[in-house]
Amino acid sequence: MENLIANYQSDSDQEEENQIKQNIQEKKDAIVAAPAVDVEEISSWKHLIPKGTKEITHNIPYKDLVKPFVGPANPFNPEANENGLENKNTPAGYFEKHSISDFNFTEQQRTFQNFKYALNPNDITGTEYIGNVEKALNANGETIFNKKKADKTAKKKKRKQMGNPSDIDNYLGPWAGYEGETIGELHGATEEELKAYEESKEGSKEKKAKTDEGPSERTIFHGKSMYDYQGRTYMHVPQDIGIDLNGEPGNNECFIPKKLIHTWSGHTKAVNAIRFFPGSGHLLLSCSMDSKVKLWDVYNNRQCLRTYLGHTKGVRDICFTNDGRKFITASFDKYLKIWDTETGQCISKFTNHKTPYCVRFNPDEDKQNIFLTGCSDKKIYQYDINSGEIVQEYNQHLGAVNTITFVDNNRRFVTTSDDKTLRVWEYDIPVVIKYIAEPSMHAIPSVSVHPNGKYIACQSMDNQVQVYSVKDKFRMNYKKRFTGHLVAGFSCQVNFSPDGHFLMSGDSEGKMFFWDWKTCKLYKKFKAHNAAVVGCEWHPHETSKVATCSWDGLIKYWD
Template sequence: MSSLVAYDDSESEEEPSPQVDGGAAATFHTDPAGFSSPNLTPSHSGSLSKQTTIEHHRWVTEQSSSSSLVHPKHEHWDTEYYSERKDRHFTDSSAAIGFPANQRKTGPVQPPLCLPKCVTDASNPAKRQHSAMSGIRPYIPKRQRLIQSEEADGTQNPSEQVSGNQTRKGPVLTDVSSRVKHYLGEKTQAAGVPRKLLMSLEGHQGPVNTVQWCPVPHISHLLLSASMDKTFKVWDGAESGRCLRLYTCHSGAVRDACWTPCGQQLLTGSFDNTAVITDVETGQPTVKVDNQFKVMCVAVHPSSPDVFLCGGYSSVVKAWDSRCCKAVKAYKAAIQQTLDILFLSGGSDFITSSDCVSRDSADRTLIAWDYHSTAKISNQIYHERYTCPSLALHPLEESFVGQTNGNYIALFSSQMPYRMNKRRRFDGHKVEGYAVQCDFSMDGSILASGSSTGTAHFYDYQSTRVLHALQAHRQPCLSVSQHPVLPATAATCDWAGEIKIWN
């Protein structure tokens, strides 16, 4: 049987596209699957071939709004028909892409994707680009997406919340904040009391136990935070509020963290029984020691930075030498755990705070040790039945303070016999069992403390009166750190994992 449909075998490459005129005119219709279908409109009588009849029936059916399905009688032939056309005309396999199913009815009609050369030249890249399907987004490389994300984050207002996941890849110690640089050449100003929120840093998924500014003046814009989510971070706390480095050296909660005197390393203690010294720039641990107990507090020797102390859920405080990674000294006492460690001026003596609160525990709450001989110098320092979760040393005078669970801060002399000043105490805040920390300003004129009520209290050191009570957080405020260079600037953290910068 002869067919009225002619394919490539009977067409010439020089022939123009078929036009509709009298007689048997062939026009191409693009179906929703992206293929062209010939539609023959005969002007003479005669029987059409099987292929022509079914193709015309399919086109009429799809144009009808009542149904878009091929008659089941012709479903098998329809598959063979398109398979045959694919073998003949699909010279470029990558162009044989159909529209999604949800666009077959309502989607716009697109130009034919793969037709004989008389209709579309598939070898022409310009025409292939013109016939590209709508709704398909071009691929964007991952590196370009990261750059676009950082540029979008850079336009964010620094006074708003800053996510801690936006970790910047770049140098940390080489950058100097312009805001801090402005105060480096000037005479040290009197410390002030912060009163307004500068920025809020969010990124930790657990309580933040401590925050601490870098002690080196020219990089004092760096802020260290340690959290119960097993991580500790370094932030730009002066300008952008961006998280500069995320450190994941521990498998347990990070209970305490501090800077080394050079500002290039971090010392952390964790509930995974380890203490780690980490390089700030690379983020790689340089020293890692196992204490065989949960570490709650760490302290670097002020005159020998290679030596650090670790205390925690043990009756022993260990001294480690980072050069050989060995415990060089051990300080034993009849206690169950050590809450905090504080080196006094010079580093020849240090104070430890324990959790002893029994009837005869007055001789074990605060203990003064000789660093070199590991002997107890004094154990009759604090005679009240309250634990001291944190200690702080005055930067100029021979004194230190102890945060107590009696909802006040006690003042002690740092010279033997380390007596408590019963006439001066700083009260007004609440502790209520939290490890609330306190901190002195660089000139020693202001003592700051957190509170279980979420407030940050600022006391005048000489008069012990409250200068200002800042409602910083909704959850208990665990730490307040005053900036060593910028006046009236402080960082606070709370039990919910939030960090705020105040000015």
């Protein structure tokens, strides 16, 4: 009974046992991918150099040094490759070894660079070419050095015969020249060539005259009617607004503005400068990088009254005459144009083919036909409108001229430049009477005169406003410095209130700053624009109204 129980097993156990035997058999019959190698006994290995040897009595070949004791041969061994060739495939590409001198390599390299052909380095015979083979065969394979030598030989001229000394008229002696020379013979253009040259010269003059005419000018009036019921234009100063606009500026005490009361948004690009109408301030003139000049109404509906079109590039600066009947514009298209404020007609235009950066009329009543402009060629030009010519040049600066400011009852004027200097000139005399330059000075892009005429405030590129005295001695007032704003890299205008109590300036972050003139204390600052505020003007009669312009293309009016 026990034997029967011991021999008893189920069919599933039998199948499992058979499966295990089958797996064992498969493992025994597995394929081995490693190559068959004859393994020697370690005891049979022989060292090429016996242990303890201090000297080698013979040279051991490299192939013996790299020969393996066990395993396959080195596949990179030259003798192991087919036909005894080396392996040419490398991680960097394909290479072949050639023995060539530095001179021959340089010769073939420069020949290929200049003539587009060279000898094939794989050719042993030296007759096969690569590159432009046809050109190489036509040139007989001349290299860059052989070519130069052949050209030098070909260009060598032969000397003329000295002649017989007995023939005095024809004897040249050691002064004999070379064949083909024409020394001593008359030369010049033929009559036909001279005629063609004169015609081309006249054509170029006509073309230049057409170019000097510049672009055509036109104007657009935006109002409903040019004249009111009494036949008056917008040049008439309004009398019914409760403010005496014909009075003397600076009689009333000024206050710092607090809120925005109007925004003019007619320009499409950055506004470079704004100017109130002289005396009354009932109009506002602006110039922009969109090449347009616009006249705005400060009172009534505060609309755009007229647009002046005539420049092909942005307008950099503008300036009114004393009566406001005319104004001048300076543009990056290298033209200066004088306009009639009322009709919009372009009266005259000037150009010296240099970019004008600033322009100012002479403030004297008897010199309203004279204006000065500072240009990119480091000069200040003085123009006479009546003759249309340059009557004086002031040439002392070492950089582009940024500002022109009349001082001392208009007998002198101050100029600043990118050369980080300040120079004072006598009017109509091109000699510097005062030169101010210090190592700590920076470029001055804007200058404004104090209402009392004794000081000028200069916007410096080191983020401060410096003050200079303009009476008797021109010197810096070190006690007056106005700081707190950021203007580095921007030509932000600085200006005074009409009563002279406040100094104001914009900065590169779109803020407006107001300082007290006596104490240099910062009274107020506020966010005015979304871009750099480059211009600010205090109304000559309104005690707390300020106009600002910015690179965001807007002009804002504050009260």
